[in-house]
Amino acid sequence: MNELKQICKDALTEKKARFIIGYKEDKNKRVKPFIAKTPEDAEKLTFSHHAVNNLAVYLSRFKNNIDGKIGIVVKSCDLKAVTALIQENQIKRDDLFIIGVNCSGVVLDVAKEFNKDNTQIKCKYCQAKTPPYYDALAEESKEFEMPDDDQAELMAKIDKMTAEERLEFWNAEFEKCIKCYACRQVCPMCYCEKCIVEKSEPQWIDSSSTSRGNFSWNIIRAFHQAGRCIGCHECERACPMGIPLTLLTRKMGMVAFSEFGYRHGTSLTEPTLIGTYSTSDKEDFIK
Amino acid sequence: MEEKFEPKIAAFVCNWCTYTGADLAGTSRLKQEANARLIRVPCTGRIDPVFIIKAFENGADGVLISGCHPGDCHYNAGNFHARRRWILFKNLLDFIGIDSSRLYFSWVSASEGKKWVDIVDGVIDAVRIKGPFKQYKKMNKEIEIPVAVEEGVSVK
Numbered sequence: 492m493n494e495l496k497q498i499c500k501d502a503l504t505e506k507k508a509r510f511i512i513g514y515k516e517d518k519n520k521r522v523k524p525f526i527a528k529t530p531e532d533a534e535k536l537t538f539s540h541h542a543v544n545n546l547a548v549y550l551s552r553f554k555n556n557i558d559g560k561i562g563i564v565v566k567s568c569d570l571k572a573v574t575a576l577i578q579e580n581q582i583k584r585d586d587l588f589i590i591g592v593n594c595s596g597v598v599l600d601v602a603k604e605f606n607k608d609n610t611q612i613k614c615k616y617c618q619a620k621t622p623p624y625y626d627a628l629a630e631e632s633k634e635f636e637m638p639d640d641d642q643a644e645l646m647a648k649i650d651k652m653t654a655e656e657r658l659e660f661w662n663a664e665f666e667k668c669i670k671c672y673a674c675r676q677v678c679p680m681c682y683c684e685k686c687i688v689e690k691s692e693p694q695w696i697d698s699s700s701t702s703r704g705n706f707s708w709n710i711i712r713a714f715h716q717a718g719r720c721i722g723c724h725e726c727e728r729a730c731p732m733g734i735p736l737t738l739l740t741r742k743m744g745m746v747a748f749s750e751f752g753y754r755h756g757t758s759l760t761e762p763t764l765i766g767t768y769s770t771s772d773k774e775d776f777i778k
Numbered sequence: 779m780e781e782k783f784e785p786k787i788a789a790f791v792c793n794w795c796t797y798t799g800a801d802l803a804g805t806s807r808l809k810q811e812a813n814a815r816l817i818r819v820p821c822t823g824r825i826d827p828v829f830i831i832k833a834f835e836n837g838a839d840g841v842l843i844s845g846c847h848p849g850d851c852h853y854n855a856g857n858f859h860a861r862r863r864w865i866l867f868k869n870l871l872d873f874i875g876i877d878s879s880r881l882y883f884s885w886v887s888a889s890e891g892k893k894w895v896d897i898v899d900g901v902i903d904a905v906r907i908k909g910p911f912k913q914y915k916k917m918n919k920e921i922e923i924p925v926a927v928e929e930g931v932s933v934k
């Protein structure tokens with residue numbers, strides 16, 4: 492723990508970073524995003540099983556030039572978002588000071604202690620507990636018992652349904668949507684200045700929360716994340732209605748991999764999935 | 779008496795190949811079924827997946843998308859980009875419950891009037907057998923104009 496504070500303090504003192512986006516614990520013991528601007532602020536930085544937020548979302552919202560580098564504390568899943576943002580030309584690697592943290596899982600319910608039954612879905616299939624690259628690394632890596640990946644099981648179950656049953660399943664889920672757009676706001680990859688759902692001439696998606704509008708909104712958002720979602724599960728965490736949004740985005744990630752061998756957020760330089768094509772892309776479904 | 783179900787098909791076709799192919803079918807006086815509404819777009823690359831959703835929202839029972847064969851695109855690579863997008867979108871729709879019995883893709887060139895007729899007729903037949911897209915229509919219904927408005931009560 493002190494290691495993280497020390498690294499950040501040094502970075503701010505030595506001006507390796509202009510400020511650091513990290514976490515701090517508030518008076519109610521809730522771990523929240525915090526921007527440390529001075530070496531004294533760095534004292535407040537912390538990391539724990541309760542550091543759930545993907546802080547990369549702040550990076551995709553910085554459009555103006557910052558004098559100096561932006562420091563950011565990232566878990567390995569969050570780092571994928573940073574990678575993807577660099578790959579999509581939203582930010583430059585050189586403008587970042589990345590403080591990686593070894594992560595041993597984060598909580599699902601922030602009000603409870605971390606344990607096997609209180610683990611985020613993404614941690615259940617997380618491949619790398621240590622970020623693959625960084626400018627500084629903090630925290631010890633700890634082993635923890637991995638619960639079953641129940642989302643993969645649910646996914647397989649949905650795959651086995653008939654199309655009608657699947658539509659019914661999703662309809663029942665999407666019907667709950669209240670169009671608050673929390674899923675979009677929290678997503679590091681949803682950085683459009685004007686989201687399609689806000690376009691009114693023509694209006695592509697009904698902005699009222701009718702079944703029909705909810706259905707198109709959720710489909711289109713999932714499509715815009717196809718092969719772009721880095722799987723931080725922030726959308727699902729933010730959704731007040733408990734819609735299993737990552738079932739869709741994770742599925743699309745799996746399709747991107749099975750059809751194109753592509754995994755977003757793993758390469759800084761590879762062309763993006765949608766930004767390119769191959770003349771040998773599959774076409775057995777086209778008559 | 780129950781009316782015979784006639785499916786509505788929205789067909790998005792590219793200006794350079796399929797639209798011209800469909801035109802050729804017409805000028806050659808080939809017979810085809812009349813259930814498909816053609817929507818001409820400059821290129822298959824112009825077809826945002828939101829168009830497909832919009833078609834279903836507007837009551838389509840099936841959607842057909844057609845453009846130039848790979849390598850024949852007027853803009854060189856529009857259809858290659860489109861194909862990649864379709865693979866993703868098709869998989870997404872399938873997972874959501876709109877499977878390949880409602881969504882069709884083809885390459886039809888400007889000289890393939892006959893192929894166009896076969897494809898359109900095939901799609902119409904398949905969707906006719908499948909029946910109306912009741913689940914989507916139910917969703918659409920929810921926001922139909924309330925009766926009071928239809929009867930002339932001003933909403934402004």
Ligand code: SF4
Binds near residue numbers: 675680682686715716
């Ligand atoms: S849903 Fe699509 S249009 Fe809206 S912000 Fe996300 S990526 Fe952009």
Ligand code: SF4
Binds near residue numbers: 679723725
């Ligand atoms: S769609 Fe959800 S899981 Fe994917 S990057 Fe956005 S917030 Fe993270």
Ligand code: SF4
Binds near residue numbers: 670672732
């Ligand atoms: S966060 Fe949930 S309720 Fe809000 S817009 Fe997204 S899916 Fe709908």
